[in-house]
Amino acid sequence: MNKAKKKKMKKEVVWAYLFILVPLSTFIIFTIYPVITSVITSFQKYRPLGSEWVGFSNYVSTFKSSLFYKALKNTAVYTVITVPIGILMSFIVSIMIVPFRKGIQSFFKGAFYLPAIASGVALSFVWKWIYDPLPSGLLNSLLRFFGVSNQNWLGSSKTAMASLIIMAVFGGLGQNIIIYIAALLGIDPTYYEAAEIDGSTFLQKVRYVVWPLVKPTTVFLAITSVINGFQSFQTAYLMTGGGPDNATTMAGLLIFNRAFKYFEYGEACAQALLLAMIIAVFAILQFKVSANDVEY
Amino acid sequence: MGLYRRYGTKDKYKEKTRNIVLAAVLICLAVITLFPIYYMVISSFGAPTEAGGASYSLIPKSFSLASYQFFFDYSQYSFRWILNSLLVAGIVTVCNVLFASLAGYAFAKLRFPGCQFFFFLLLVAMMIPYQVTQVPLYILVVNVLKWQDTYIALVAPTLVTCYNVFLAKQFFTSLPTSVIESAKIEGCSQPLIVWKIVMPLSKTVLAVMAITTFLGEWNTFFWPFLVCNSEKMQTIQVGLKNFSFANTTYFAPMMAGATISALPMFILFFSLQRYFLEGVTVGAVKG
Structure with missing residues (x-):
């Protein structure tokens, strides 16, 4: 290599480092450093001036607290119900949207996606009034037509979680639908012709052609929704504050309360790390299980 | 769309009815998902009176911007x-x-x-x-x-x-x-x-x-x-x-506030819908 070329290469390297300087320092300061301190803090009792080492006691007290298990159970219930219903519903709706013209398709895509654009804070207000416990409340007056008695939707531990789940399913449909439609439109029509020649009905086509072919999309949606479900915090915080009787306290809210209500930073960090581990295990498992029979 | 087509048969009438049924179901579902937003906007035009249940109406009875005024005066x-x-x-x-x-x-x-x-x-x-x-x-x-x-x-x-x-x-x-x-x-x-x-x-x-x-x-x-x-x-x-x-009891002003917080994004969405929808699929669908 001659000198001029070498100099040019060196210049390129300098530019490359300059280009990644800002993102890299942002990650190091605001992600990597906090992760490391999070691990350290989880073994400490945090005090503004010099924290005290307490060994595993934050973890021990977490494992001893029944609220931790309750929060995990709530998170699991919320996720296990929300994710499959959400995915199945959006799959069906996408199949229904697909035969229409482009313009009509975009209209429906937009209609289902709109709730995802409104801020969570704004939507939580509206849903709170829909779930109003008084007989004049919207959902209560609607259900009276069908002979359902008055419910204290968010105030009773029986219905609070279900109320949050309904809200989450309808709010999250749009995103899944748009992704599914893109996947459906990417399917080569010759598959349908072949299935047709073999005499398959519409439902058979959906089951044996479409469903396997959009499987990678389904896996993607399932994994991302499970991760989001495990981390969900905002809806429960704004709608119920975790009540009644901690029936809607999920892991995200539990950690938030530990940290910013009771100022137990160490325990909050320990719980957050445990949650991260659970999420990681889940994501890997889910990926392994579903990757086995994905046909690309 | 090959998923729906039956090759060899050309039943235009059947296709029409199918599409009408599909559209009807889709519109019903869309009404449910859009309802909270509709309700938010409609209620924000109500009067800023303090009363539970007074303004639970699906169709706007009056049009006033007083609730917006209330929100900004807060x-x-x-x-x-x-x-x-x-x-x-x-x-x-x-x-x-x-x-x-x-x-x-x-x-x-x-x-x-x-x-x-x-x-x-x-x-x-x-x-x-x-x-x-x-x-x-x-x-x-x-x-x-x-x-x-x-x-x-x-x-x-x-x-x-x-x-x-x-x-x-x-x-x-x-x-x-x-x-x-x-x-x-x-x-x-x-x-x-x-x-x-x-x-x-x-x-x-x-x-x-x-x-x-x-x-x-x-x-x-x-x-x-x-x-x-x-x-x-x-x-x-x-x-x-x-x-x-x-202001938990002031229903209309709360909806006015919610509308204010959501409105800029709605405007952006309706003017740049294509990019929004593309933003959802980017990175999600291969190829």
């Missing part, structure tokens, strides 16, 4: 909340597009020692749940750096996100290297290559990035809620939440 900073949100989301968006482009280009087209390692670091950072970082981040920003109630606290942690760098890198990799090579031969410097060649060639993906970043930043509640105590520095989402806690 705090002297109501307008400032909107400005704060606009400012923060604007800065974050510009920084993200700029820095993610530069870094994405470096990762995609430049060879430098540690390239792989730094990119790996990025991927790892992307997978960490925010709960893990929230407490140390709060301690760092509020206790160590003393940034509470400043714009820098709102902007800095999301100045450029891992996801956006990743997105830019993925897209820039597909750009033809020969174009960049020839620009280099013509004596074009690296920053100019990004500015004059890479960025113009990637307008769509950068527009998508800008919109999703702006949307996310406008709607974000958690972080501004943690670091902004003074009313003056709150964003619209945080202000809205505090307003609602202080």
Whole structure:
């Protein structure tokens, strides 16, 4: 290599480092450093001036607290119900949207996606009034037509979680639908012709052609929704504050309360790390299980 | 669409009825999903009276802007909340597009020692749940750096996100290297290559990035809620939440506030729908 070329290469390297300087320092300061301190803090009792080492006691007290298990159970219930219903519903709706013209398709895509654009804070207000416990409340007056008695939707531990789940399913449909439609439109029509020649009905086509072919999309949606479900915090915080009787306290809210209500930073960090581990295990498992029979 | 077509049969009438049935079902579902938004907007035009249940009506009976007036009168900073949100989301968006482009280009087209390692670091950072970082981040920003109630606290942690760098890198990799090579031969410097060649060639993906970043930043509640105590520095989402806690019985003004917080995004959505919808699928569907 001659000198001029070498100099040019060196210049390129300098530019490359300059280009990644800002993102890299942002990650190091605001992600990597906090992760490391999070691990350290989880073994400490945090005090503004010099924290005290307490060994595993934050973890021990977490494992001893029944609220931790309750929060995990709530998170699991919320996720296990929300994710499959959400995915199945959006799959069906996408199949229904697909035969229409482009313009009509975009209209429906937009209609289902709109709730995802409104801020969570704004939507939580509206849903709170829909779930109003008084007989004049919207959902209560609607259900009276069908002979359902008055419910204290968010105030009773029986219905609070279900109320949050309904809200989450309808709010999250749009995103899944748009992704599914893109996947459906990417399917080569010759598959349908072949299935047709073999005499398959519409439902058979959906089951044996479409469903396997959009499987990678389904896996993607399932994994991302499970991760989001495990981390969900905002809806429960704004709608119920975790009540009644901690029936809607999920892991995200539990950690938030530990940290910013009771100022137990160490325990909050320990719980957050445990949650991260659970999420990681889940994501890997889910990926392994579903990757086995994905046909690309 | 081959999924529905039956080859060999040409039953136009059947196809029409099928489409009408499908459209009817879809419209019913869309009405359910859109209902909360409709209800929010409609109720915001009600009178700001304090009464439970007085204004539960699905069809607007009266049209008044008094509730909006009520919302803006609640705090002297109501307008400032909107400005704060606009400012923060604007800065974050510009920084993200700029820095993610530069870094994405470096990762995609430049060879430098540690390239792989730094990119790996990025991927790892992307997978960490925010709960893990929230407490140390709060301690760092509020206790160590003393940034509470400043714009820098709102902007800095999301100045450029891992996801956006990743997105830019993925897209820039597909750009033809020969174009960049020839620009280099013509004596074009690296920053100019990004500015004059890479960025113009990637307008769509950068527009998508800008919109999703702006949307996310406008709607974000958690972080501004943690670091902004003074009313003056709150964003619209945080202000809205505090307003609602202080005025739980004022139904119409709450809906007015909610509408105000959602309206800018709706306007943006209806004018740039294509980019919004593209933003959802980018990175999700292969090929």
